[in-house]
Amino acid sequence: MISVKYILALWKRKTLGQIIGFAYMVPLLLFVLCLLMTLLLPLTSDMIFYGNASYEYCYKMPCNIFSVYDRKTVPNETAYSLLHDKDRNALLYSDSAVVYTVNDKAMPDTSELRLYVARKDADLSGTIFTEENFTGKGTPYSNKYDGTSQLYVTHNTLKHLNADVGDTVITEYDSFAHISEDHAIRSVIAGTLKPEYDGSNNRSLAEYDKYSDFSALLTVDEELFFEIAGNDLSEIMTVVFSDEKSDFTDGEAQNITEEIRTDKMETLENTLRERRFVTKVVLRFAFSILVMAAALEMEYGFTRRRCEHDMTVFSMLGMRRSSVRRTIAVQVLIRFLISVAAAVLLCRYVYFRFISDMYCEPLLLLFIAASFVIAGTAYTVIRSLIKSLKGV
Amino acid sequence: MSFINFENISLTYRTKTQTIPIFDDLNLSIDKGEFVTVYGPSGKGKSTLLNLVSGFLRPDSGKIFVDGSDLCALSENEVCAYRNKRIGYIFQQFNLIYQFNVRDNVAVPLLLSGMKKYDIERRVDELLDMIGLSNRKNEYPRTLSGGEQQRVAFARAVANDPDIILADEPTGNLDSANGRKLIKLIKDLNTDKNITVLCVTHDARILEQSGSGGSRMIDIETITMQS
Numbered sequence: 059m060i061s062v063k064y065i066l067a068l069w070k071r072k073t074l075g076q077i078i079g080f081a082y083m084v085p086l087l088l089f090v091l092c093l094l095m096t097l098l099l100p101l102t103s104d105m106i107f108y109g110n111a112s113y114e115y116c117y118k119m120p121c122n123i124f125s126v127y128d129r130k131t132v133p134n135e136t137a138y139s140l141l142h143d144k145d146r147n148a149l150l151y152s153d154s155a156v157v158y159t160v161n162d163k164a165m166p167d168t169s170e171l172r173l174y175v176a177r178k179d180a181d182l183s184g185t186i187f188t189e190e191n192f193t194g195k196g197t198p199y200s201n202k203y204d205g206t207s208q209l210y211v212t213h214n215t216l217k218h219l220n221a222d223v224g225d226t227v228i229t230e231y232d233s234f235a236h237i238s239e240d241h242a243i244r245s246v247i248a249g250t251l252k253p254e255y256d257g258s259n260n261r262s263l264a265e266y267d268k269y270s271d272f273s274a275l276l277t278v279d280e281e282l283f284f285e286i287a288g289n290d291l292s293e294i295m296t297v298v299f300s301d302e303k304s305d306f307t308d309g310e311a312q313n314i315t316e317e318i319r320t321d322k323m324e325t326l327e328n329t330l331r332e333r334r335f336v337t338k339v340v341l342r343f344a345f346s347i348l349v350m351a352a353a354l355e356m357e358y359g360f361t362r363r364r365c366e367h368d369m370t371v372f373s374m375l376g377m378r379r380s381s382v383r384r385t386i387a388v389q390v391l392i393r394f395l396i397s398v399a400a401a402v403l404l405c406r407y408v409y410f411r412f413i414s415d416m417y418c419e420p421l422l423l424l425f426i427a428a429s430f431v432i433a434g435t436a437y438t439v440i441r442s443l444i445k446s447l448k449g450v
Numbered sequence: 451m452s453f454i455n456f457e458n459i460s461l462t463y464r465t466k467t468q469t470i471p472i473f474d475d476l477n478l479s480i481d482k483g484e485f486v487t488v489y490g491p492s493g494k495g496k497s498t499l500l501n502l503v504s505g506f507l508r509p510d511s512g513k514i515f516v517d518g519s520d521l522c523a524l525s526e527n528e529v530c531a532y533r534n535k536r537i538g539y540i541f542q543q544f545n546l547i548y549q550f551n552v553r554d555n556v557a558v559p560l561l562l563s564g565m566k567k568y569d570i571e572r573r574v575d576e577l578l579d580m581i582g583l584s585n586r587k588n589e590y591p592r593t594l595s596g597g598e599q600q601r602v603a604f605a606r607a608v609a610n611d612p613d614i615i616l617a618d619e620p621t622g623n624l625d626s627a628n629g630r631k632l633i634k635l636i637k638d639l640n641t642d643k644n645i646t647v648l649c650v651t652h653d654a655r656i657l658e659q660s661g662s663g664g665s666r667m668i669d670i671e672t673i674t675m676q677s
């Protein structure tokens with residue numbers, strides 16, 4: 059009761075002092091948080107991605123697009139010359155004929171192809187692919203490929219548009235001046251993009267996933283072949299097409315989806331079980347706990363010193379030692395929890411967005427944060443128990 | 451038996467570098483309602499003596515009886531309750547909680563005693579009335595003068611109707627007018643409610659006042675080992 063009153067009064071009277079007092083904990087926690095995230099992120103986000111991916115839609119198209127990888131880099135001269143000159147930042151493909159060499163095989167002439175690939179939002183100058191580009195949402199796509207352009211967007215974009223895979227959207231785009239008078243094209247949302255997490259800049263297209271922070275616009279018109287430019291042409295990943303598979307029934311498509319999923323999940327689970335990986339995870343968790351314990355101990359010291367006068371007065375007036383201990387412990391815990399929350403926000407919105415430019419899986423972040431909270435709370439509780447047994 | 455009884459009390463402070471013997475085989479008894487003034491030079495153990503009475507310190511050997519019960523035999527919780535209910539402490543430095551306003555400062559011992567919220571409010575109002583600070587109950591100690599702060603500390607000390615007032619140089623930080631006022635408050639309590647007072651001081655005014663009141667004077671140098 060009085061502890062609560064006291065802690066509330068401390069926060070009310072010296073909010074800034076309170077915050078400055080434990081600001082040092084935030085970078086420490088941020089550091090270990092990022093350490094764990096970068097280790098666990100590739101695997102977990104892959105698992106979530108494949109767990110949720112549906113390939114069925116591909117099979118319902120006359121063309122089957124298994125996976126398209128996008129080397130997210132500034133194109134070199136060769137690649138650049140293939141790009142639409144109008145907007146080099148947007149990395150728009152021209153509708154001119156292009157033949158790419160992929161895996162030593164020449165891709166067919168795509169003279170009929172109209173392919174537009176826009177890059178991540180930030181890279182698009184003047185032609186930013188945002189919610190505003192979408193002037194409207196059309197009727198749901200009716201399963202049959204009718205020559206409409208296909209569009210691959212990120213999960214975030216989907217959410218912004220309140221759209222689903224299969225919906226028709228109208229995109230307004232400066233650079234479309236040469237293909238459409240009203241600067242707009244109709245396209246079907248054919249899929250979303252797989253998140254980037256491992257720094258390799260690979261993003262799979264055409265796999266439906268809910269987790270992505272990459273905004274790309276990819277439209278395919280009439281032809282079944284398309285390609286995406288990369289830093290190094292030899293590194294351009296293939297787009298796999300197969301006309302043969304275009305007539306799958308729903309059931310067959312579902313089976314294939316399951317097959318692909320099981321296969322991918324197995325590979326991932328094997329990685330998870332690897333001794334080296336497990337050791338790494340254990341070591342990093344242990345290190346994190348050490349850092350947390352050090353931070354908590356330091357905070358105990360600071361708090362005790364800061365409250366020494368008041369705690370002595372309270373004891374003189376009859377407060378029990380256990381209550382004094384609790385008052386200190388609760389303060390430490392509150393500061394620790396706030397620091398964890400701050401570290402999580404910084405990790406999500408600063409580190410993963412601006413510094414590492416990686417996709418950040420929110421579930422994983424929450425999981426690690428929760429484990430921090432549990433470990434920190436357990437530490438303070440156990441510490442108090444030991445102290446009270448010792449009667450300090 | 452007297453109200454407060456020190457029986458063969460020995461106490462030595464031990465730090466890493468030195469041992470400071472304070473009391474050896476001290477016997478002292480104080481009757482209920484006595485006003486005892488402890489005086490003497492600095493560092494001789496006056497505060498230590500008060501801390502023994504409050505149960506804040508335990509002697510190395512010997513027994514301290516207060517109202518018949520042995521302080522050293524009390525459990526930690528019992529000592530806390532004893533300190534909360536039966537002791538009122540007044541310090542030279544006031545020792546208010548600076549994050550609490552006047553009202554909450556006075557309420558601390560009441561809160562610690564587990565009193566009901568309504569009763570606490572009533573009692574606090576009563577006490578603030580008594581010290582004449584009702585109109586400033588929502589202010590924080592830093593905005594009060596030294597004399598006012600010490601009156602708040604006084605209200606806090608008597609909140610739970612203690613049997614014993616321990617005052618450690620209560621006038622040390624007050625000017626003479628405020629000092630006199632405070633001493634009068636303590637004196638009145640002593641005479642009206644028969645509360646036992648142990649007052650440490652080297653303040654000549656207190657020595658005069660209490661001397662005139664026929665109270666007992668203890669020169670710390672006569673009972674301490676510190677030379």
Ligand SMILES: Nc1ncnc2c1ncn2[C@@H]1O[C@H](COP(=O)(O)OP(=O)(O)OP(=O)(O)O)[C@@H](O)[C@H]1O
Binds near residue numbers: 498
């Ligand atoms: N917790 C402690 N640990 C070690 N030594 C202590 C402790 N408390 C007090 N002392 C020492 O014991 C001696 C007596 O201290 P005490 O505070 O009782 O003196 P005092 O008579 O109240 O002095 P003053 O008039 O200056 O307040 C001093 O020398 C002091 O340094």
Ligand SMILES: [Mg+2]
Binds near residue numbers: 496497498618
């Ligand atoms: Mg002293």
